[in-house]
Amino acid sequence: MQTSQTWDIAFSHLDAGYGEHAVLRDISAVLPAGKISVILGESGSGKSTLLKHIMGLSRPMGGQVHIAGQDIFALDATTFRRLRRHMGVLFQDGALLGALDLVENVALPLSEHLSLSPKLLREAALRVLDMVGLEEFADYYPNQLSGGMRKRAGLARAIIAQPRILLCDEPTSGLDPVTAAKMDELLLSMHTQFPEMTIVVVSHDLASFKAVAEHVLVIRDSGLCFVGSPAELLNSADPYLRQFLERRSGDAGVARQRPMNAGVQEALTRWLAS
Numbered sequence: 264m265q266t267s268q269t270w271d272i273a274f275s276h277l278d279a280g281y282g283e284h285a286v287l288r289d290i291s292a293v294l295p296a297g298k299i300s301v302i303l304g305e306s307g308s309g310k311s312t313l314l315k316h317i318m319g320l321s322r323p324m325g326g327q328v329h330i331a332g333q334d335i336f337a338l339d340a341t342t343f344r345r346l347r348r349h350m351g352v353l354f355q356d357g358a359l360l361g362a363l364d365l366v367e368n369v370a371l372p373l374s375e376h377l378s379l380s381p382k383l384l385r386e387a388a389l390r391v392l393d394m395v396g397l398e399e400f401a402d403y404y405p406n407q408l409s410g411g412m413r414k415r416a417g418l419a420r421a422i423i424a425q426p427r428i429l430l431c432d433e434p435t436s437g438l439d440p441v442t443a444a445k446m447d448e449l450l451l452s453m454h455t456q457f458p459e460m461t462i463v464v465v466s467h468d469l470a471s472f473k474a475v476a477e478h479v480l481v482i483r484d485s486g487l488c489f490v491g492s493p494a495e496l497l498n499s500a501d502p503y504l505r506q507f508l509e510r511r512s513g514d515a516g517v518a519r520q521r522p523m524n525a526g527v528q529e530a531l532t533r534w535l536a537s
């Protein structure tokens with residue numbers, strides 16, 4: 264796709280949801296090219312929904328999404344597919360196909376669209392597997408790998424076609440802190456190697472946000488309650504943001520006290536003592 268624009272992503276009064284149900288309302292923000300933007304929000308706040316609208320998988324209920332200056336939902340299918348080539352996606356669970364080994368999985372974005380020999384496809388896959396530290400597992404199947412390795416393989420697949428935009432849905436969720444930190448370092452090194460790439464990370468992982476974010480959006484109650492720099496977010500006095508940053512829950516998360524039924528209690532006590 265020929266474009267003189269940088270690969271900014273811009274939401275303009277975006278309303279998004281499913282059927283009649285709006286999950287996001289009136290979202291306006293820019294995710295700038297050449298930066299790592301992190302979208303924070305509680306589970307179910309609409310982070311993945313926002314990503315689906317960047318990928319063109321869901322149509323807005325209202326408003327627009329512009330990528331590289333183009334209103335993506337106003338493009339004809341062919342032009343959109345051309346633009347879509349420039350996006351790499353790391354899905355939440357890695358989304359690897361169980362029947363394919365790592366080389367085949369990682370090469371998919373190329374093998375689907377280019378007629379390359381198996382040898383060249385393998386070379387291209389090994390290159391990106393090496394970048395994420397998985398070259399020696401090239402012939403393994405997804406079920407032979409740990410969660411962290413599957414996410415790294417998903418990242419390798421996301422970058423194999425040299426995307427301008429890299430979208431990562433919860434790249435550290437479900438990982439232990441050390442493995443999560445490794446994933447953050449990988450994202451940072453992608454940023455260093457491809458300084459013009461627009462990187463978008465959706466997360467609820469505060470440690471990860473602190474490690475990688477250069478620009479931050481926070482979703483709350485279907486809208487954006489914060490857009491700015493990580494330092495501004497960390498210094499914010501807003502009560503909700505403080506609660507989020509300090510990992511305090513609202514009272515809905517506190518277990519209420521409620522006595523056990525006396526009959527059950529008696530039987531349980533007898534059994535536990537027997």
Ligand SMILES: Nc1ncnc2c1ncn2[C@@H]1O[C@H](COP(=O)(O)OP(=O)(O)O)[C@@H](O)[C@H]1O
Pocket residue numbers: 281286304305306307308309310311312313
């Ligand atoms: N395919 C779908 N159909 C209907 N509702 C959905 C669908 N996907 C997500 N939702 C709903 O939209 C809301 C936001 O979901 P999601 O974007 O996945 O949140 P997050 O990624 O922040 O956890 C949730 O209430 C979820 O139940």
Ligand SMILES: [Mg+2]
Pocket residue numbers: 310311312432
């Ligand atoms: Mg999600």
